Amino acid sequence: MHDEQHKLDFESSLGPWLGKTTKIMDYYLHEALQKQGLDLTKEQMIVLKKLHDNDGLNQNELAFLTFRDKSSLARLLSKMERKDYILRKQSAEDKRNNEVFLTPEGREVFKRTKPVMKSLMRTMEKDITSEEKKRVIEILKRVQHNFTAETATL
Amino acid sequence: MHDEQHKLDFESSLGPWLGKTTKIMDYYLHEALQKQGLDLTKEQMIVLKKLHDNDGLNQNELAFLTFRDKSSLARLLSKMERKDYILRKQSAEDKRNNEVFLTPEGREVFKRTKPVMKSLMRTMEKDITSEEKKRVIEILKRVQHNFTAETATL
DNA sequence: TAACATTAGTTGCATGTGCAACTAATCAAT
DNA sequence: ATTGATTAGTTGCACATGCAACTAATGTTA
Incomplete structure (x- = not known):
């Protein structure tokens, strides 16, 4: 448990x-x-x-x-x-x-x-809508920012 | 252009x-x-x-x-x-x-x-809701599947 | 059983990585 | 202008990685 x-x-x-x-x-x-x-x-x-x-x-x-x-x-x-x-x-x-x-x-x-590369990206994003991609990328940007902002603090 | x-x-x-x-x-x-x-x-x-x-x-x-x-x-x-x-x-x-x-x-x-690790994850996911996390992970699963399914075809 | 094939693990070789110490060139300051 | 600090790039070291070739053990088959 x-x-x-x-x-x-x-x-x-x-x-x-x-x-x-x-x-x-x-x-x-x-x-x-x-x-x-x-x-x-x-x-x-x-x-x-x-x-x-x-x-x-x-x-x-x-x-x-x-x-x-x-x-x-x-x-x-x-x-x-x-x-x-x-x-x-x-x-x-x-x-x-x-x-x-x-x-x-x-x-x-x-x-x-x-x-x-184009072909590889097509394969990996086969069933992923452009809306979904945008949302994921936006979140990844925030993750990156969370790290780099963290360091700036130190 | x-x-x-x-x-x-x-x-x-x-x-x-x-x-x-x-x-x-x-x-x-x-x-x-x-x-x-x-x-x-x-x-x-x-x-x-x-x-x-x-x-x-x-x-x-x-x-x-x-x-x-x-x-x-x-x-x-x-x-x-x-x-x-x-x-x-x-x-x-x-x-x-x-x-x-x-x-x-x-x-x-x-x-x-x-x-x-817990602290690092907290930092990186600071402003990310649990709903967003779930959606991202779900999409990453699909990406992984797209690759592995591709190979199975070869 | 002897010969062959398969399997788990190791090793050589080439790649990529960051840190720390180094050289050479430039900048700054007295 | 000489001394000291900074900067760009290189090198030694330790780590991680995959492929291919290898050894040792097991499995298979004639």
């Missing part, structure tokens, strides 16, 4: 459900990328996306935008540079900064990931 | 919102555990939870329940064994199986994580 109650507490929390759903999504996302022969991880795809939206960002900005440690981002970029998806260019104004640019190969790969 | 439309497509998808929210949650979860001096990762906590619910599971079952590769789980267990949170006991009936048990230390640590 006691145990059941406690289990229910956990199960009725958003946290575990978010975690598990994301894990499953990541798994099928990875599978979809592999299946299309795209030599790319989810994380690298996110970086490509940010550069696609705003080419020439420096590593610091990219780390912030992708919510990553700068060291983690640096290593992501190294792998992407080896694959010729991006290139680092030291800024002339401030030699500490590396501006990061998409290469034509990077653009091409990102272009090829778009339909894969 | 074109770009904006495409950007909106991405932003109105559940995927990126789930991913980002989970990333933020994991970050604060990790921070909360550290702050309480709990020598434990989120992943190790999940394993403790499953063992708390069902002690003596073997590694295969644990891997399935936690949605992990068996190799990943094996390494998690090795670290948890070093910290004396769990112990492996070779099954007498089938010597291939390792039954995994919580140690008293493991039980104690899990007990101490519970209030941390």
Whole structure:
């Protein structure tokens, strides 16, 4: 009885459900990328996306935008540079900064990931109305805000 | 115009919102555990939870329940064994199986994580009604089902 | 029973992650 | 201008992850 109650507490929390759903999504996302022969991880795809939206960002900005440690981002970029998806260019104004640019190969790969993502999103949202999506996203925004507001307090 | 439309497509998808929210949650979860001096990762906590619910599971079952590769789980267990949170006991009936048990230390640590999790969940769900939570969870269940049903088809 | 297949677990390899310590460049202040 | 603080990026370390190849034990079948 006691145990059941406690289990229910956990199960009725958003946290575990978010975690598990994301894990499953990541798994099928990875599978979809592999299946299309795209030599790319989810994380690298996110970086490509940010550069696609705003080419020439420096590593610091990219780390912030992708919510990553700068060291983690640096290593992501190294792998992407080896694959010729991006290139680092030291800024002339401030030699500490590396501006990061998409290469034509990077653009091409990102272009090829778009339909894969579209298809994956279609699958995952199959029976979910646009009203429901909007409501979920609105709540997720509030959750994010609750965390970031919490820190501001500390 | 074109770009904006495409950007909106991405932003109105559940995927990126789930991913980002989970990333933020994991970050604060990790921070909360550290702050309480709990020598434990989120992943190790999940394993403790499953063992708390069902002690003596073997590694295969644990891997399935936690949605992990068996190799990943094996390494998690090795670290948890070093910290004396769990112990492996070779099954007498089938010597291939390792039954995994919580140690008293493991039980104690899990007990101490519970209030941390409770507090974190309270923070993240601060302004979210129980009705909203239920609706979100129901939709996440459908998302999960959409993925797993998809695979069954392949 | 001997040969083959399956199963549980481990290990090598490559990926991604954050923290802390480091270098190099720039900024600030005396 | 020299000294000290800050900033961008890199690297060492420890952790988590999946796949593929491996071992050991069990099951199956001829």
